[in-house]
Amino acid sequence: MADNDPKRLLAAKPKLSLKRPESRGVMLGLLRRILQENGRLFVREYAVAVVCLVLVAGTTAFMAWIMRDVIDEIFVQGNRAAIVSLPIVIFLAFAIRGAASYGQGVLLARIGNNIVARYQRRLFTHLTELSVDFFSENRSAHLAARINQNVSGIRDTLNLTVTSLARDLLSLIFLVGVMIWQDPLLSSIALLAGPPIAIMIGKLARKLRVATREMIDVNARVLASMQEAAQGITVVKAFTMEAPLRERIETLIQTAETRSNRIASITERTTPVTEMVAGLAIAGVIAYSGYRAIVYGYSPGAMFAFITALLLAYDPARRLARLQVQLERAMVNAAMIYEILDLEPRQPDPSNAPSLAIDKGEIAFRDVNFGYHAGEQVLREISFIAPAGKTTALIGASGGGKSTIVSLVQRFYDVESGAILIDGQDIRQVTKRSLRSKIAYVPQAxxxxxxxxxxxxxxxxxxxxxxxxxxxxxxxxxxxxxxxxxxxxxxxxxxxxxxxxxxxxxxxxxxxxxxxxAPILLLDEATSALDTRSETLVQEALELAMKDRTTIVVAHRLSTIVNADQILVVDGGRIVEGGTHAELVDKPGGLYARFYALQTRTQGDDIVALA
The missing domain is CATH 3.40.50.300 (P-loop containing nucleotide triphosphate hydrolases)
Structure with missing residues (x-):
């Protein structure tokens, strides 16, 4: 089906997109930012974790170093005292290593959980501060799914950095030190495997950045589509949309699977090369050291200690070889979190903006022009006054701009030109929080x-x-x-x-x-979902609520606004008529009169009785 074409589906990306972290400079800058924002908050915890990791690295190297004494003292020289002392020392080394591993594991988990919790709070706070237009441009389900995937990126970046430097790198350094201490020549042979592996990892990491971002976007769309289907399940079943939606989700899932398989292929591409190069180096060392022990009578303890150190060094070396690949994935997630956090609200409060002070509650529109998109005017030269403590009703055809007026009063958007005043105060010059705290709002949905x-x-x-x-x-x-x-x-x-x-x-x-x-009440089709009985009851409640409050009512049903103090007819983004019900209903050729005539024909005498 054309609607399920993978290229077309993937082309419909969300509008939230900033600079992709595809250069080394950007990645290093991101890492510095993460460390600056989080490092100092956990200095003590990280210090203790690093000590534990150093102990793990040290005891690992110690196990290789002591193998020389184990072989020479026990198996070669038959030292009875060493049979007791060396096993005790080895047991203590393992005990220290176990305790240190537990300590660093718990500490890093707690730090990571705290980081995730802090960024979740920070993200939610920031999202609530962003303008309404941000949520109009980005699907909420996709946004939630993407955040859910990305939020662990900062934690993983820090944990990978700390564990790799304090455990794997130190373990490798200590073990290489043991190898060099035992035999410098063999050590140089073993270390020849490092450069080709490093070059290969660098090339793969660049490919992984782009693939990881694509996978995150696709997975977010899969989760978002499932969430939307669950939220709209009644519509799905009512229109028998199960089959086409399944096909659409299947396309996204298949694409996500393909992207995930590509990442797995890139990530695991290091394994066979690393294994072969490392295996060649280890095999060469074993062959050469065995030859020297047999021909020249080198100490078997020294050779065994060297080989033990070499074998133990393989694991931290392998993890360090994969570090850049893992770090790239974590930092792509972290970068996508910062894309959101770095978004500036499009309607910031002016510096030192005062709170809105309500005296009477008069609302005035002065030559207001507004459009949601460039070149598409929704309101044109709108001017009117909603008197304090009175009810102003807006009526007109759908799409005329009535609900937009209600949105502008709450400063969900800023006007392109003109001004909106409340008791003479331009709402752009006061804090949004104080403005909205003075307004009660009932939306249409x-x-x-x-x-x-x-x-x-x-x-x-x-x-x-x-x-x-x-x-x-x-x-x-x-x-x-x-x-x-x-x-x-x-x-x-x-x-x-x-x-x-x-x-x-x-x-x-x-x-x-x-x-x-609140002193100001905005009703946007507040009774549109009610049956006739409920509408009558709620209308009585609203009339009580509107008493002595400045109220703007958007309505299609004339029965809900016939008692308004003034009625404004909005058509094509302009106010074309204004007055009371009695004044407008008798206006020859008037738009309101036509609305009234149409509704009285369809509703019988209901409006006449209310009027």
């Missing part, structure tokens, strides 16, 4: 969060008492269904309140706005 019903209402004002929460629920006509839930107000909600009807979710959203008790 209600959203409920993980937790209980009580928790969701309390999100409107965290310091609200249980009595205030229950009163807000009663005003929103929500208590009648809340008390019938298994645990009442303490009933846990499914994902986005999936166990509740649309009208019930909307009434909880209205209760959340009511408990906020």
């Amino acid at each position: 209600p959203y409920l969060f993980e937790g209980t019903i009580r928790d969701n209402i309390r999100l409107g004002r965290p310091d609200a008492t249980d009595a205030e929460i229950e009163e807000a629920a009663r005003q929103a006509q929500a208590e009648e269904f809340i008390v019938n839930q298994p645990q009442g107000y303490d009933t846990p909600l499914g994902e986005n309140g999936v166990t509740l009807s649309g009208g019930q979710r909307q009434r909880l959203s209205i209760a959340r706005a009511l408990v906020r008790n």
Whole structure:
């Protein structure tokens, strides 16, 4: 199927993309940043871990060094005292090594877990500070899946660096020291294997950077697609979308598998070459040392100690050979985390911005122009005043700009030109937090969060008492269904309140706005999901809530706005009419009059009775 073409699917990448860390300079800079941000926080813990790793490295080298005495003293010279002393020393060395390995393992795990937790907090805090347009441009499911994969990259980078330097590198140095002490000539033969392996690793690492980033992106898309399918399962089943979605996911999974196999191939490409080169070096050393022992009578203890050191050195050397490959993968993940952390909010508060001071709550739009994308104007020269303590209704065809006006009042976006004032204060010159704390908002599509019903209402004002929460629920006509839930107000909600009807979710959203008790109330199609009975009940609650508050109401149903203090008709991004219901309904040829006539024909006398 064309829709499942792998190239087309993979071309639809998310817009979040910064400079790829494909040069050595960028990678070194990233490593310095990670060390600067985290190193000093764990100086003591890392110091103790390094001591433990040094003990591991030292005891490993000691085991090779003492083999000379074991062979010569016990097996050659038959020293009875050595039969007791040397095994005790070897046992103590293993005991120290075991304790040190446990200590460094626990310490590095704790440090790593703390780093992951700190970056998770930091990421969430930063994401909540980013502008709404960031989330419009990046799919939330893909973003969550990518973060879940990337967040361990910084921990892995630090742990790999510490363990490789303090354990593997020191072990190798100590063991090479033992080898040189025993036989410099043989040591030089064994070390010839190092340069060709290092050159090969460097070439493979460059290929791995690009492959790793591609794999992370594809895996994130797989997880995101599964998450979206789970969230929209009712739509999936209603439209029998199971088969096409399975095909789409299968394509992504197959692509992810291919990318993962490529990375495995690149990563493991070092193994056969390393094994063959190291095997050749070890075989040569054994043959030459055996020849010297047989022909020239060299000490078997010295030869055995050398070979033991050489064999023990193989493991840390192999790990160090793979270090760059492993580090590249970890740092690609870390770099993708910093791509998010380095994003600057597009709507920063001005330096030393004051808090919004509400006196009356008047909202004024002055020649506002706005578009979500360059060259696409949504609002054109919008000017109006929403009087303090009064209700202003916005009505018009879909796509005319009504909801955009509500978004701009909350400064989800900044205007291109003109200004929005609240009690004479330009909302761009005050802190966003103080602005939004003075606003209660009921969106068209209600959203409920993980937790209980009580928790969701309390999100409107965290310091609200249980009595205030229950009163807000009663005003929103929500208590009648809340008390019938298994645990009442303490009933846990499914994902986005999936166990509740649309009208019930909307009434909880209205209760959340009511408990906020803010001087400005924004209602964006707040009753659109309610049936006629619930709409009537909630409308009574909203009329009580709107009393003495500056309210902007977006509505399609005229029955919800006929009593508004002023009604503004928005069409094509402009305000084309304004007045009260009585003034507009009798305006010959007016757009509002046409809306009214259309709805009265479809709804009978409902509006007439309310008017």
